[in-house]
Amino acid sequence: MIKLIDVTKKYDDMVLLKNFNISFEENEITCLFGPSGVGKTTIANIAANLVTVDEGEVMWTEDAVYSYVFQEPNLLSWYSVYDNIDFVLKDVYDNRKRKEVIESYLEMVELSDYKIFKPKALSGGMAQRVSIARAFAYPSNVLIMDEPFKGLDMKLKNDMISLFQKLWKESRRTVIFITHDVDEAISLSDKIYFIKNRPVEINMDIDLNNESDRESIKKILLTS
Numbered sequence: 001m002i003k004l005i006d007v008t009k010k011y012d013d014m015v016l017l018k019n020f021n022i023s024f025e026e027n028e029i030t031c032l033f034g035p036s037g038v039g040k041t042t043i044a045n046i047a048a049n050l051v052t053v054d055e056g057e058v059m060w061t062e063d064a065v066y067s068y069v070f071q072e073p074n075l076l077s078w079y080s081v082y083d084n085i086d087f088v089l090k091d092v093y094d095n096r097k098r099k100e101v102i103e104s105y106l107e108m109v110e111l112s113d114y115k116i117f118k119p120k121a122l123s124g125g126m127a128q129r130v131s132i133a134r135a136f137a138y139p140s141n142v143l144i145m146d147e148p149f150k151g152l153d154m155k156l157k158n159d160m161i162s163l164f165q166k167l168w169k170e171s172r173r174t175v176i177f178i179t180h181d182v183d184e185a186i187s188l189s190d191k192i193y194f195i196k197n198r199p200v201e202i203n204m205d206i207d208l209n210n211e212s213d214r215e216s217i218k219k220i221l222l223t224s
Contacts (some may be wrong), residue, residue: 001026001061001151002023002024002029002047002058002059002060002061002142002176003021003023003024003057003058003059003065004017004020004021004022004023004043004046004047004053004056004057005021005056005057005058005059006019006020006021006055006056006057007019007020007021007046007053007056007057007058008020008053008054008055008056009042009046009051009053009054010020010032010054012089012202014182014198015198016039016042016052016198016199016200017039017042017043017053017199017201018199018211019201020043020056020058020199020200022030022043022193022202024047024174024176025036025174025191026174027170027172027173027174028174028175028190028191029083029139029146029175029177029188029189029190029191030174030175030176030177030189030190030191030192030193031079031177031178031179031184031185031188031189031191031192031193031195032044032176032178032193033179033180033182033185033195033221034180034194034195034196034203035180035196036063036180037197038091038195038196038197038198038200039195039200040100040146040178040195041146041178043195043200044059044070044144044146045144045176046058047144047176048142048144049059049066050100061102061142063141064141064142065138065140065141065142066140066142066143067088067134067135067136067138067140067142067143067144068143068145068146068147069131069132069135069143069148070137070142070146070148070149071146071147071150071151072133073119073124073127073130073131073132075119075127075130076119076120077118077120078118079118080115080116080117080212081106081111081114081116081117081118081119081122081130082106082113082115082116083118084130084134085102085105085106085130085133085134085137086098086102088137088138089101089137089138090133091104092138093141096201101126101137102115102137103115105133105136105137105167106129106133108133108166108167108170109129109130109132109133109163109167110129111126111129111130111133112126114126117128124147124151124152124156125156125160125201128148128152128160129160129163131148132148132160132163132167133167136167136170138172140173141173141174141175142173142175142176143150143173143174143175143176144175144176144178145164145175145176145178146178146200147176147178147179147180148160148164149179149181150179150181151163151186153224154164157213159182160162161184161187161188163187165188168175174220177189180213180222182218182222183218185221186208186214186217186218188198189208190207190208190209191206191207191208191209192205192206192208192217192219192221194206194224195207204220204224
């Protein structure tokens with residue numbers, strides 16, 4: 001579990017977080033849901049130990065190792081699909097294990113036939129599939145997903161969500177999922193924190209494992 005306890009975070013005179021508390025359960029998908037610019041990414045970066053706090057405490061799982069999926073694929077343009085994944089694994093596995101892991105994930109995201117292609121030869125959806133495969137190939141136990149489906153058309157978004165769900169079921173990790181899209185939040189998450197205001201407040205938290213009427217939840221989120 002990761003916990004932020006009475007955390008305060010300021011940027012110059014702006015108080016983004018004040019005595020803020022939140023927790024992320026192990027091996028569950030926790031969604032930070034709320035409007036753009038409210039502070040979702042900052043909260044995730046504090047949880048990932050990338051941003052320091054001014055006051056309060058952050059508790060991490062002792063062996064926490066992080067990987068990221070961003071809104072943009074952030075692939076290295078001079079590397080092939082295969083080498084983009086290989087790049088993050090060079091210090092993790094020997095050559096034989098690396099090859100096995102990379103080829104396994106390329107098969108899972110249906111890109112085995114494209115492993116020698118450079119990113120510029122891929123569609124946006126294919127590039128994002130490489131990004132998701134890279135994040136899962138790295139042996140992390142915490143995955144930060146920062147609006148990874150933003151800007152995709154509906155069909156592609158649904159394909160990416162299905163792909164993510166397949167990979168997550170194969171290798172369950174603690175996921176912090178950032179979005180302001182209510183359908184993404186409801187379809188993917190075990191728990192949703194609806195955050196708003198400044199300093200940030202948790203307007204509501206919803207445990208979707210205990211909720212069957214997701215249409216009602218959707219209406220609540222859209223009207224709150």
